[in-house]
Amino acid sequence: MSLTTLDAADRSPNRLARETSPYLLQHAHNPVDWYPWGAEALARARALDRPILLSVGYATCHWCHVMERESFEDAAIARQLAEGFIAIKVDREELPDVDHVYMRALQALTGRGGWPMNMFLTPALKPFFGGTYFPPRPRPGASSFSEVLTAVRQAWQHERAEVEAQAETLYELLEQGVAAVSARPQPPHARVHSMALDALEERFDATHGGFGTAPKFPQGPLLQYLLALAASGQERAREMLLPTLRRMAEGGVYDHLGGGFARYSTDARWQVPHFEKMLYDNAQLARVYAGASRLSGEPRLRFVAEDTLAYLLREMHPAAAPDAFASAQDADAEGEEGRFHVWTLAQLQASLGGDAAAAATLYGATAEGNWAHGRNVLERRDPERVRKALGLEEPAFAAWELSVRERLYAARGQRVWPLTDDKVLADWNGLALRALAEAGRLLEREDLVAAAARLARFLLGTQVREDRVHHAWREGVLRPQSYLSDQAQLGLGLLELHAATGDAEWLRHAQRLAEGVMRRHHDAAEGFFDSEPAPTLPLRARDLQDGAVPSGTAAACELLLRLSGPCGRAEWRDAAVAALQRLGELMERAPLGVPALLHAQLLAELGADLALPAPGGETLWALARRSLAPLATLLRDEPEAWPLLEGRRAGEAYLCRQSACELPARDEATLRAQLQELHPGVPAARD
Incomplete structure (x- = not known):
């Protein structure tokens, strides 16, 4: 699927067309006069003394897509933004620091967060109001996005002192949150x-x-x-x-x-x-x-x-x-969540023929559907029951299931793929x-x-x-x-x-x-x-x-x-x-x-370091290499190449804690015992 599938391809591109982020490119033909995050947008906000709408999301965000279709493709919304705001789009994955700072502000304001995140900032970049998804029309307990824009603009124009005070208060909370990390130092409890x-x-x-x-x-x-x-x-x-x-x-x-x-x-x-x-x-x-x-x-x-x-x-x-x-x-x-992945019983039958009934049982698919509208999310809860019903031994059943998977995967591949x-x-x-x-x-x-x-x-x-x-x-x-x-x-x-x-x-x-x-x-x-x-x-x-x-x-x-x-x-x-x-x-x-x-x-x-000076000691190295040892760090190089290896003999293994090493292991049994002591929950036979 194209990264920039457009419903309005005849529109002139906005500034986001010069960006590389797939998320920003998705918005490059919106009627909204978007800016990317940067000096140009911030200088413009200061010059015009306008609040900033900071809209943050990412390319594979479902509700970001919804809000784009409903609001950012709307010409009336675009006019509202052009007349009263500087509109900035941010890919949260590309600029995680921007996302983090303002997500904390949103959580302080509302007690929750999520994407799309739509925050309103002063030209000095201090947040004063925000939310996540705003609907195109009012709902019980939720104003429409147009109403939000109108209210924020009026507050900026007529209640400026209150807005600035809110921004200062929220900014101080954010500053205190950063400072609190070091303000309450406390070592971890022994337990x-x-x-x-x-x-x-x-x-x-x-x-x-x-x-x-x-x-x-x-x-x-x-x-x-x-x-x-x-x-x-x-x-x-x-x-x-x-x-x-x-x-x-x-x-x-x-x-x-x-x-x-x-x-x-x-x-x-x-x-x-x-x-x-x-x-x-x-x-x-x-x-x-x-x-x-x-x-x-x-x-x-x-x-x-x-x-x-x-x-x-x-x-x-x-x-x-x-x-x-x-x-x-x-x-x-194709504009629908899950469309690529779900299956009707008829689709399974068309792809698998005589194997469809057993596959439907294996993957929990029914005519009514376990998701919506007769469509099924495939699960795999009880393969043993299906194996016995088919009368197959384990190797034959594994081969049958692999064949089913390959045919269904190939059939799914003919659908319109989700954006990557x-x-x-x-x-x-x-x-x-x-x-x-x-x-x-x-x-x-x-x-x-x-x-x-x-x-x-x-x-x-x-x-x-x-x-x-x-x-x-x-x-x-x-x-x-x-x-x-x-x-x-x-x-x-x-x-x-x-x-x-x-x-x-x-x-x-x-x-x-x-x-x-x-x-x-x-x-x-x-x-x-x-x-x-x-x-x-x-x-x-x-x-x-x-x-x-x-x-x-x-x-x-x-x-x-x-x-x-x-x-x-x-x-x-x-x-x-x-x-x-x-x-x-x-x-x-x-x-x-x-x-x-x-x-x-x-x-x-x-934690410990496991040092194996080279060359030699290949059987010890092979044992260490295949061992599940999440609390050990492996080091393999010639003696004298690293401080921890200085004075160690090639072909031996040394388990060290803060540079203090146990007696060297010269055989697999000794090294296995040392690893077992460090990781007693890992069965020795699996090392």
Whole structure:
């Protein structure tokens, strides 16, 4: 599908036509006189003394599409905006710092957030009013967008003092929120992980897996934290992790034809998804499923990990960057959410003939439909019942199901495909790099490791300048912004690629990015900031809570903790530990919101380095490489190449904590015992 499908192609393009963001290009032929975020728009607002409408969304956002059709394609709305406002469009994925600052303002105003986000700012960029989706006509409890524009303009013209006062009050709240991070320093409690498990158990859905009720999100950072806890011997973590992964893989939130997970489930059973697919979800979930398959030995978990990565490798490469990954696939096709993915019974019969009835049973499809209007979201709840009904042994049943999947996938491929947002984001690709490398080594899939290496070369050659990682690239255009998450997630991906290959090149690149983290994003008194100082933003962004991805601070702490030993940089560990020591109150109060911080804290408490000087020791290296060891960082290079390797003998393995090493392991049994002590929850036979 074209990135700029237009209902009004004869209109003159606005300023957004010069942009590269697929989301901004979707609005390039609106009658609205849009500006991109930048100096031109801000200067214009000051010169005309007009309020700013800041409208933030992303290319695969369903309600963003709805509001565009209803309001931003409307000529009367465009006139209202032209007469009273400076209208700015922002892609939240391209400028996450802008999105973060004003989303916090929206949440302070309304108690909730979401996209599209429509905020009204003074020319000094201070927010004073806002909301998410505004309907085209009034509804009970909701004004129309036109009414909102009229009210805001009148308030700006006739109640200016009150508007300015509201803006100042809200701005002070935002400033206090940033300052509060360091105003209440409190070290993590000695039982912080047990306390987190207590809180998680209260929210755990023992029937359907996951946490809380509908809607349910995959929560990749939380699942990764549970995996690390389970590996460290916490049985309670294992008892929440594995049922959640099983239930998610059964429901419609998982694509049983093409692989990969949708953004979230609208119900508690993981049955009906919001059909949008995000790179960050699928990268994190592939990694969790690969690790959990080694933890449990369950073949289905391995299948889901490999199937999810196969989806990314098959469908998510931008044409202009075949070694990198696009950011998302839309929920909508032909203007309707889910149209690409759902099936009627008649469509199954047309595609499968005599196999349709059994396939309908396998995938939970009925004539009435489990979704709407006779259409079905495919699930896979009870394959054993179908296998027995067909009278097939397991290998034959697997072959039959594969044939069904391939035929249905081919038939689905003849439909109008959802839009793919093909911009390349460094931090999300860093997550994918880590997933490919880790799954490749754990599952002994060298093709996945090779794909990770190709991705790393693209990112290093295209989005890294010296020690700064640029956030967004599309079709040869590199955006100037750089964020903490980009630096840290790409660094962690490179570190994992070193673990998968033993190639020290990747470790050296990771070290350089860690140096950039400390130079550009660290403040000794404040901790880590997500963004570098920006003249166009009133506040420097910092968000400690995980959203769908780990916070920049958590990722930076993990990177510095993992690299401090191999690189002999004790000050990096000190910086990470100091940041974590200030955040104990947050870890205790909101563990579901900061699992990546808790994961970094677990690493600070229990983490170790596994150094294997080369050459030689190939059997030890092979054992270490395929081991599920989330609390260990692998280092493989010639003696004397890194501080941690100095004085170590080639062909031996050294398990070290803060540079203090145990006696060397010279055989597999000794190394296995050391890894078992570090990760008692991982069955020894699976190492």
